[in-house]
Amino acid sequence: MISSTAKHKGHDHPTPASAAVVDDIVAQLAHQGYRDTEPRRLVIAAAAAQERPFTAEELCTALPCVGRATVYRGLRLLVETDQVCRVLLEDRELRYQLSHQGHHHHMLCAICGASADLIDCDVEDILRAAADRSGFRMSGHWLEVYGRCGECSD
Amino acid sequence: MISSTAKHKGHDHPTPASAAVVDDIVAQLAHQGYRDTEPRRLVIAAAAAQERPFTAEELCTALPCVGRATVYRGLRLLVETDQVCRVLLEDRELRYQLSHQGHHHHMLCAICGASADLIDCDVEDILRAAADRSGFRMSGHWLEVYGRCGECSD
DNA sequence: CAAATACCGATATACAGTATCAATTAGGCG
DNA sequence: CGCCTAATTGATACTGTATATCGGTATTTG
Numbered sequence: 232m233i234s235s236t237a238k239h240k241g242h243d244h245p246t247p248a249s250a251a252v253v254d255d256i257v258a259q260l261a262h263q264g265y266r267d268t269e270p271r272r273l274v275i276a277a278a279a280a281q282e283r284p285f286t287a288e289e290l291c292t293a294l295p296c297v298g299r300a301t302v303y304r305g306l307r308l309l310v311e312t313d314q315v316c317r318v319l320l321e322d323r324e325l326r327y328q329l330s331h332q333g334h335h336h337h338m339l340c341a342i343c344g345a346s347a348d349l350i351d352c353d354v355e356d357i358l359r360a361a362a363d364r365s366g367f368r369m370s371g372h373w374l375e376v377y378g379r380c381g382e383c384s385d
Numbered sequence: 386m387i388s389s390t391a392k393h394k395g396h397d398h399p400t401p402a403s404a405a406v407v408d409d410i411v412a413q414l415a416h417q418g419y420r421d422t423e424p425r426r427l428v429i430a431a432a433a434a435q436e437r438p439f440t441a442e443e444l445c446t447a448l449p450c451v452g453r454a455t456v457y458r459g460l461r462l463l464v465e466t467d468q469v470c471r472v473l474l475e476d477r478e479l480r481y482q483l484s485h486q487g488h489h490h491h492m493l494c495a496i497c498g499a500s501a502d503l504i505d506c507d508v509e510d511i512l513r514a515a516a517d518r519s520g521f522r523m524s525g526h527w528l529e530v531y532g533r534c535g536e537c538s539d
Numbered sequence: 540c541a542a543a544t545a546c547c548g549a550t551a552t553a554c555a556g557t558a559t560c561a562a563t564t565a566g567g568c569g
Numbered sequence: 570c571g572c573c574t575a576a577t578t579g580a581t582a583c584t585g586t587a588t589a590t591c592g593g594t595a596t597t598t599g
Contacts, residue, residue: 266545266596288586298548303587319527323477325586338521352515354508358530361506366535367492373473375527376512381520420565420576442555452579457556479555 249279252329256314263312270297274305275314283344284318284326284337318346319375338376342383349376403433406483410468417466424451428459429468437498438472438480438491472500473529492530496537503530 253275257267265271277293278285291302306327309315316330318337328337328346336349354374362369407429411421419425431447432439445456460481463469470484472491482491482500490503508528516523 264545268546268595270547286586300549300588301547304546319473319477321525321527323473323479325477338516338519338523340521341524347519347521349512349515349519351518352511354511354515357506357508357511358503361503361508362492362530362532364505365492365501365503366538367494367501367530367532368538369492369530369532370495371475371531373475373527373529373531376516376521376523377525377527378516378521378523384520384522418576422565422577424578440555454557454580455578458577 252279270301271305273297274302278315279329284328284346286326321377336374338378340380340383341377342379345380406433424455425459427451428456432469433483438482438500440480475531490528492532494534494537495531496533499534
């Protein structure tokens, strides 16, 4: 579903929408001094084309024309620049997904793998307060919530 | 610090206190049908002797006389029987520590590695409510909080 | 244009954790 | 107590994820 044939001198265009997303991300990277390269665009486009959180390996498979190391490096860059966020499954498998906006947490469906942003959730403050009570100064956290999405609950 | 020499036909006794802990855990395992074996006791004793959350590899190093696979199996068993809980560092390194009581979360000091139980913290309910609002039925979660403990904050 | 730098990809490597399997051992039973 | 069976062990091989290396390519800048 990522691309039909992946020709056109290596540059495919999944959907107009995701093409815009790719351009946007590339622009933001450029703004931070990172070059606009073909393999990098392919990684971003493949990431943007995913419906659900995906693994690095899945991207590698989806992009046989891009080197493994390049895929991993691309993902790392995207995470560092907050374009992509990492999500952790219950078995500690690491997946990625485009980050929408600001900091938030995810609900992951154990059945279909879908993820939903956890909104209106001020865990942050509660955790900080609890940490304070233990004499800790909170600086970060890992939080993933697992369950079943609406469709998979029926 | 785990043991001075580790002799006495392979059975060392770190401290009277932890010896009691080992006996207790072994008894609980026996109650669930698991055998009382020398290597298993060594794993439990080594785990109990740790001051801070430890890795499986660290236990392997601390117990050169016990096979790698056995250490991993022992830890897995202890986690499954709720004698030991797993904690996740920011870099996704997996560590273990004896579980005290009931379900709770941990504050991990990024400096000294100490962990403190996060008490009086009802994140659970809040997460469940937020999940509901997204149409999810929560079934589990991963939560670790990072920061600096009192001593390392100075 | 030339030097400096970022980037790429093939490959080797590191590492955590599991699978395999023959040998050993704990615990129940007569 | 000594035997039998199933659980357990440990050496080793293996898997999967991720990074390091490094020669070569592409891009930017002066």
